[in-house]
Structures are given as structure tokens and as C-alpha cells.
Amino acid sequence: LSEVAVTAPEQPDIDRVIHEPARLAILACLSAVESADFLFVANQTGLTRGNLSSHMTKLEGAGYVEVKKEFVERIPRTLLRITRKGRAALRDYRRSMLGMLRDLPR
Amino acid sequence: MTDIPSVEDIQRRTRRSISEDGLTELGAGMALLVVAAVMFIAVVFDRKLFYYAGIFPALVMISVRSMRARLTAPRIGYAEPARTGVKLGILIGLLGLTVLGVAVAASWRWLGWRPPGWAFNWLFALLGLGGAAALYGNGRETGLRRFFVYAAVVAASSLVPALARLDLGIHITVATGASGLVMTAAGIWWLIDFLRRHQRPAESPAD
Numbered sequence: 001l002s003e004v005a006v007t008a009p010e011q012p013d014i015d016r017v018i019h020e021p022a023r024l025a026i027l028a029c030l031s032a033v034e035s036a037d038f039l040f041v042a043n044q045t046g047l048t049r050g051n052l053s054s055h056m057t058k059l060e061g062a063g064y065v066e067v068k069k070e071f072v073e074r075i076p077r078t079l080l081r082i083t084r085k086g087r088a089a090l091r092d093y094r095r096s097m098l099g100m101l102r103d104l105p106r
Numbered sequence: 107m108t109d110i111p112s113v114e115d116i117q118r119r120t121r122r123s124i125s126e127d128g129l130t131e132l133g134a135g136m137a138l139l140v141v142a143a144v145m146f147i148a149v150v151f152d153r154k155l156f157y158y159a160g161i162f163p164a165l166v167m168i169s170v171r172s173m174r175a176r177l178t179a180p181r182i183g184y185a186e187p188a189r190t191g192v193k194l195g196i197l198i199g200l201l202g203l204t205v206l207g208v209a210v211a212a213s214w215r216w217l218g219w220r221p222p223g224w225a226f227n228w229l230f231a232l233l234g235l236g237g238a239a240a241l242y243g244n245g246r247e248t249g250l251r252r253f254f255v256y257a258a259v260v261a262a263s264s265l266v267p268a269l270a271r272l273d274l275g276i277h278i279t280v281a282t283g284a285s286g287l288v289m290t291a292a293g294i295w296w297l298i299d300f301l302r303r304h305q306r307p308a309e310s311p312a313d
Contacts, residue, residue: 028116033124033185040183044120072175077184094113 014100017062018093022047023055027064027090030082035068038078056080064089122248124187127178127300130244131256132293133170137163138286142279149275177297181304196243200236203229227268227277234264234281252292260285 018024025045030036036044042052059065064086068079082090140162148154175184207229214220238261245253263284267277 024113025116028113029120031113032117032120032188034188036120036185037179037183039179040123040185043182044116044123079184090113 014096015089015093017058017064018089020055022051023059024093026052026055026059027082027086030065030080031087031090035079035081038080041080059086062086062089118247118249120185121187122250123182124185125244125248125250125253126296127174128293128296128298129170129174129178130293131252131289132297133166135286135289135291135293137166138282139290140166140286142283142286145275145279145282149273149279177301180306181301196236196240200233200240203232203236223274224268224271226274227271230274230277230281231264231268234260234285237285238264252296256285256289256292259288 018027022045026041026047029041029044033040038049038052041047042049045052047055056065056067060067064083066081066083068081070077070079178184207226211226238257241253241257241260245251245257260281263281267280272280
């Protein structure tokens with residue numbers, strides 16, 4: 001084996017939680033509203049309820065989204081809201097992606 | 107989902123979905139029509155029913171929220187619009203103008219002066235322009251071109267009577283009446299269109 005040290009190329013600082021297109025769509029949707037219910041977010045992103053639920057678990061685990069359950073006229077409603085941390089993460093993600101694309105050779 | 111979504115497109119589409127049901131302009135239009143009716147009664151019959159003009163917009167806001175919960179939410183879901191800095195700035199600006207106008211009028215009267223009539227016409231025209239700016243901003247945020255039309259109607263109906271030096275009561279009646287009529291009619295049209303395009307799903311929307 002050669003003794004030349006192989007250094008790994010520098011990894012761009014990309015948030016893997018947001019990098020998934022479905023989760024990016026959910027965060028983008030929630031960043032445009034104060035809060036929204038499951039049906040609204042599913043309609044806007046084109047995700048099924050199952051898919052949305054699974055992505056929401058990951059976003060909630062990262063602290064990017066909070067889920068609140070409430071009753072409106074005796075009908076249960078789950079309200080989703082982007083957190084301050086989530087907004088900051090989305091902003092940082094956009095900045096990183098734009099920077100990375102700008103540095104790409106043509 | 108395999109395509110990389112455009113954040114701006116999703117945000118615009120989301121804002122558009124909240125405003126496309128026509129309830130915002132229907133509510134605002136009805137509130138303006140009540141103000142116009144109260145002013146008309148004050149000008150023509152000399153009966154001052156200004157409490158109603160103050161109470162009605164609050165009632166309209168409550169009924170718009172309730173209608174949204176009953177008509178829109180079961181079809182496309184429920185979302186609370188974001189309170190952006192620009193909207194808040196315009197609202198604070200409008201409130202500031204109103205307070206300034208009242209303060210100037212009160213000081214003038216206290217000093218024994220009679221404020222010139224045109225001052226209030228132009229103050230009202232400025233309020234109208236503030237409202238038009240808010241509607242224009244909503245049009246830009248959502249991409250719904252009809253908000254540009256409302257902005258133009260509100261701006262024109264506020265400015266033209268001021269330029270024509272109409273009496274303040276007539277000015278307010280014309281401006282709120284014209285804007286209210288256009289927005290109410292458009293609101294009803296877009297609400298019917300919305301209900302036709304989005305059928306109520308068979309299953310319960312409960313989560």
C-alpha cells in the first residue's frame with residue numbers, strides 16, 4: 001500500500017434532515033404559514049398521510065416542527081408549526097445549497 | 107416524490123391556497139359596505155350610527171374564520187396565515203395615521219381652530235392608499251392577480267374624491283362603497299368557484 005495519505009474531500013455542510021425533498025417541501029410549506037393541519041400540508045406537498053406522518057416524526061425529532069393536538073367543535077385537529085430552530089435550519093440549508101451550487105464549475 | 111422542490115414555489119402556492127377561497131375579500135368587502143351604508147345614512151338622513159360601523163368588522167372577521175373552518179378546511183385543510191413583518195408594518199402605519207389624524211383634529215379644536223376640510227379628505231385618501239398597498243402586497247405574495255385589481259379600485263376610489271374635493275362624508279361613502287361592492291361581488295364569485303373546484307372529500311378530515 002502506498003504511504004501517501006488519502007484525505008477525504010471536504011464534505012459540504014448540508015443538513016441531512018432537510019435535504020430529503022419531502023421534508024424540504026414540508027418545511028417550505030410550514031414556513032409560509034403560522035400553523036397548518038395535516039390535510040393542508042398533505043395537499044400542498046402531495047404526500048400521503050402515512051408518508052407525511054413518517055417525515056413529521058423525523059422533523060419533530062430534530063426540533064424543526066412542533067405538533068399540537070386540539071379539538072375544534074368536537075373534531076380532533078392536529079396542528080403543525082415550524083419552530084424557530086426549523087426556520088433557522090431552513091435558512092441555513094438554502095444558504096449552503098446556494099453557496100455549493102455557485103461554486104460548481106460550469 | 108423525486109423532484110427537488112423549489113422553496114419559493116411551495117411558499118407561494120401555500121399562501122395562494124389560503125387566499126384563493128375568496129373569503130378574505132368577501133369579509134373585507136362586506137365590512138366596507140357596512141361602513142358605506144352607515145356613512146350614507148349619516149350624510150343623507152343625518153342619523154349617526156357609527157357604533158355599527160365599528161362593531162361590524164369584528165363580527166365579519168369572526169364569521170370569516172367560522173366559514174373558513176366549515177367550508178374551506180374540510181376541502182383543502184386548515185392553515186393560519188403567517189403574520190409577516192410587512193403586513194404588520196402596514197397595519198401599524200394605518201393605525202398611526204388614524205391616531206395622528208384624530209390627535210391633530212383634537213389639538214386644532216382645543217386651540218379653537220377649525221381644521222381645513224381637505225386635510226381629512228387627504229388623511230382618508232392616505233388610509234385608502236395604505237389599504238391598497240396591503241392588497242398589492244398580498245397579490246405579490248400569493249400570485250393572485252385579482253388582488254392587484256382590488257388594490258387599484260381601493261386606491262382610485264380613495265384618491266379621486268379627494269382630488270374632486272368632495273365632502274368628507276360623501277368621500278368616505280364613495281370610497282368604501284365602491285371598494286366594498288367590487289370586493290364583495292368578487293368574493294362571492296371566487297368562493298363559488300372554489301367550492302366547485304374543491305369537492306368535499308367523502309372521508310372525515312379528522313386526523
